Amino acid sequence: MFVFILGREFRLSLAEIYSLFPGAVFSGANEQIALITNVSEKEVCARFAHMGGIIKVIKILDEVKDVPDFMTVAKNYLERVDRTNKVPFAVAGYGEKFDNFATGLRIKKFLKSCEDKSFRLVNKEPKNINSAVYKKEHLAESHTELNYVKIGKSSYMGITIAYQDVDAYAARDMDKTRDMGVGMLPPKLAQTLINLVGIQSNDHSAIYDPFCGLGTVLIEAAHMGYDTVYGSDLSSAMVVAANKSMGEFAIKNDIDLDGCIFESDASKIAATIPEKMNIKTTSIVSEWYLGDVLGAKTVAPDKITEQCRKLARIYDSMFRDLRTIGWRGTIILCFPFWDNRGKDVFFEDIIPIIDRYGFERKELLWENIPFRTTPHWSLLYRRPGQTVGREIYKLQLLPKGELGLKL
Numbered sequence: 001m002f003v004f005i006l007g008r009e010f011r012l013s014l015a016e017i018y019s020l021f022p023g024a025v026f027s028g029a030n031e032q033i034a035l036i037t038n039v040s041e042k043e044v045c046a047r048f049a050h051m052g053g054i055i056k057v058i059k060i061l062d063e064v065k066d067v068p069d070f071m072t073v074a075k076n077y078l079e080r081v082d083r084t085n086k087v088p089f090a091v092a093g094y095g096e097k098f099d100n101f102a103t104g105l106r107i108k109k110f111l112k113s114c115e116d117k118s119f120r121l122v123n124k125e126p127k128n129i130n131s132a133v134y135k136k137e138h139l140a141e142s143h144t145e146l147n148y149v150k151i152g153k154s155s156y157m158g159i160t161i162a163y164q165d166v167d168a169y170a171a172r173d174m175d176k177t178r179d180m181g182v183g184m185l186p187p188k189l190a191q192t193l194i195n196l197v198g199i200q201s202n203d204h205s206a207i208y209d210p211f212c213g214l215g216t217v218l219i220e221a222a223h224m225g226y227d228t229v230y231g232s233d234l235s236s237a238m239v240v241a242a243n244k245s246m247g248e249f250a251i252k253n254d255i256d257l258d259g260c261i262f263e264s265d266a267s268k269i270a271a272t273i274p275e276k277m278n279i280k281t282t283s284i285v286s287e288w289y290l291g292d293v294l295g296a297k298t299v300a301p302d303k304i305t306e307q308c309r310k311l312a313r314i315y316d317s318m319f320r321d322l323r324t325i326g327w328r329g330t331i332i333l334c335f336p337f338w339d340n341r342g343k344d345v346f347f348e349d350i351i352p353i354i355d356r357y358g359f360e361r362k363e364l365l366w367e368n369i370p371f372r373t374t375p376h377w378s379l380l381y382r383r384p385g386q387t388v389g390r391e392i393y394k395l396q397l398l399p400k401g402e403l404g405l406k407l
């Protein structure tokens with residue numbers, strides 16, 4: 001049994017688990033954690049490294065009655081840790097108000113009798129440590145971050161087996177050409193979007209971003225092991241910048257990449273798709289929006305309507321083209337939604353476009369969980385204080401027999 005600690009947009013984090021572990025059984029969740037069974041530690045560790053929406057993973061070792069029982073189980077675990085000298089350990093808590101520092105000190109006191117090793121408590125405050133401290137203290141090597149997890153009526157003791165490497169995301173982000181005046185996708189979100197495609201059973205699967213900008217999706221896809229990535233953009237300057245970032249990324253990581261980055265208007269996508277791109281096994285993962293145009297002070301209903309009209313023209317044409325060529329790959333797209341002085345306004349024109357050209361909106365979450373997608377079957381991502389957020393859909397062209405086209 002594993003506990004996944006979810007990111008700020010916890011529904012997206014849950015969707016990422018749902019998509020990457022198709023056989024997993026969901027056993028409980030709140031806005032911070034999800035309890036998952038029927039997955040192996042090997043597959044959790046292999047996939048976690050590229051899960052932008054998951055902060056850390058805990059392997060459950062025991063069910064406990066309460067915090068004092070947790071302390072006993074934690075003490076027994078630490079005594080058995082295969083290490084001599086000073087063993088660093090930390091205490092984390094989820095689902096119940098918890099003084100980590102005091103609890104950690106008490107565990108340390110119980111441990112005094114241990115002869116071959118001594119212990120050092122890493123927590124300095126009554127709260128969980130962060131990933132930087134986890135890394136600095138080498139807790140991954142000793143597996144000695146001990147977690148008390150309360151979910152529903154049950155409580156557990158577990159050890160952290162993986163923690164998000166925040167520094168690595170920041171470093172990849174900083175490596176890109178940044179001075180192009182274009183809004184960039186956060187790398188963690190790019191990974192989550194790629195993961196929503198699902199597990200790729202076909203070795204030849206590839207990713208295509210038709211609004212690639214500076215290439216965040218392409219770089220993250222390459223980082224996640226996709227060896228074929230395609231990108232295109234209306235702006236030749238963006239194509240040059242994305243090619244430069246991709247080239248530098250490939251050299252730095254010593255990887256051979258197939259695919260290409262080319263100039264193209266996404267509204268005429270059929271005419272420019274390279275011949276070698278396999279439209280059955282390539283997935284589109286992309287965002288396009290003019291997020292920087294509207295801020296909290298300039299947002300207004302007529303400006304939103306104007307932007308929706310512009311977006312609708314491009315997407316109508318793009319979906320018509322994708323339908324014409326029979327695009328079979330999965331499509332993950334971000335559309336904008338706006339905070340119009342406290343009221344969310346959605347790009348609802350996209351729904352008739354998706355339907356008209358025979359695309360189906362796919363389920364993003366388990367049916368038996370207490371959290372739902374939006375009524376449009378989408379999920380939302382918005383940074384605190386931002387006027388424009390992203391509405392995320394998973395789409396697939398329906399098989400021919402099921403097309404109810406109203407062309």
Ligand SMILES: C[S@@+](CC[C@H](N)C(=O)[O-])C[C@H]1O[C@@H](n2cnc3c(N)ncnc32)[C@H](O)[C@@H]1O
Pocket residue numbers: 182183184185186210211212213214215216217232233234235238264265266267287288289290314
């Ligand atoms: C918000 S940016 C994408 C940023 C990208 N996700 C990143 O992280 O770097 C949107 C991009 O769409 C491009 N674009 C605008 N209209 C387009 C069109 N009709 N076809 C293709 N690209 C277009 C712009 O040039 C811009 O680079």
